[in-house]
Amino acid sequence: MTSPSRIDRRTALKWMLLASASAALGPRLAVAGEQVTAPRGYGTDLDLHKIHPPGELWPLTFTAEQRRVAAALSDVIIPADADSPSASSVGVVDFLDEWISAPYPDQRKDRPVIMDGLAWLETEARRRFDGRPFVELNAAEHTKICDDICDNAQAASGFERAARFFARFRNLVAAGYYTTPAGMKALGYVGNTPLATFDGPSSDVLRRAGLA
Numbered sequence: 001m002t003s004p005s006r007i008d009r010r011t012a013l014k015w016m017l018l019a020s021a022s023a024a025l026g027p028r029l030a031v032a033g034e035q036v037t038a039p040r041g042y043g044t045d046l047d048l049h050k051i052h053p054p055g056e057l058w059p060l061t062f063t064a065e066q067r068r069v070a071a072a073l074s075d076v077i078i079p080a081d082a083d084s085p086s087a088s089s090v091g092v093v094d095f096l097d098e099w100i101s102a103p104y105p106d107q108r109k110d111r112p113v114i115m116d117g118l119a120w121l122e123t124e125a126r127r128r129f130d131g132r133p134f135v136e137l138n139a140a141e142h143t144k145i146c147d148d149i150c151d152n153a154q155a156a157s158g159f160e161r162a163a164r165f166f167a168r169f170r171n172l173v174a175a176g177y178y179t180t181p182a183g184m185k186a187l188g189y190v191g192n193t194p195l196a197t198f199d200g201p202s203s204d205v206l207r208r209a210g211l212a
Contacts, residue, residue, distance in 0.1 A: 054094045061101045061111065067093050069118050072135045076142045077173045084186040087177045095176035096169075110168060117165025121145070124162070 054060060062070065074087035074096075100111040125134035129141055137145075146166065148159050155163035177183040184191075206212035 054098055057098075058101055058103060060097045061115070062093070062097045066115075066118055067097070068135045069122055069133075070096055072142070073118075073121065073146075073169065074173045076139075076146055077170050078177050085182050087173050090177060090180045090182045092173055092176040092180075096172055099172060099176075110172070113165055113168050114172075117162065117169060120162050120165065 071088035071093045074092050078084075078087035078092075080086035080089065096114070099107055100114050101107070122134050124145055125132065125137055125141075128145065129137055134142070134145075148156055149162040149166040150170075152160075152163045152167055178187055201209075203212055
């Protein structure tokens with residue numbers, strides 16, 4: 001018998017893949033004589049050494065008008081300031097479009113939430129402001145709409161669904177923004193950077209955390 005210490009990497013990978021496949025097939029393997037079919041997946045593994053432009057991996061969803069509405073709302077949530085760019089200027093709309101277009105369960109669940117929410121936003125803007133679309137409203141008018149839907153717990157009657165949309169949209173905008181170089185810089189994130197020394201948390205931080 002081969003000693004475990006003598007198993008080469010290729011053999012170990014084979015065993016791991018076999019175990020994974022067996023677990024995925026599950027009940028189908030338990031029925032004697034039944035034909036085993038491979039589970040359907042999402043396609044081949046991505047080339048992680050390549051930058052995939054939006055739309056290369058799967059068809060995108062947003063129309064040009066929906067992209068404009070998504071960009072305007074993204075910039076209400078994370079506007080530009082003296083130190084950081086706005087959400088739309090760092091590609092957050094591309095991230096949102098990729099996200100809701102992806103064929104995975106969580107993304108498929110988010111797609112109708114985001115699409116219906118953007119449609120509601122446009123309808124609400126035209127209803128409140130003399131037929132003008134959301135992208136043509138000024139900052140104060142954007143704020144008037146968003147103030148009514150920015151808190152799930154305090155959303156007015158009839159705005160509950162829109163508030164759920166806004167909460168999910170806001171989370172996705174933040175995820176897209178703060179994983180860009182500009183967003184990481186805005187957070188003060190200094191990971192993946194070589195340091196000559198590391199002094200650890202300050203005494204004030206340790207005290208606030210109850211560790212000093």
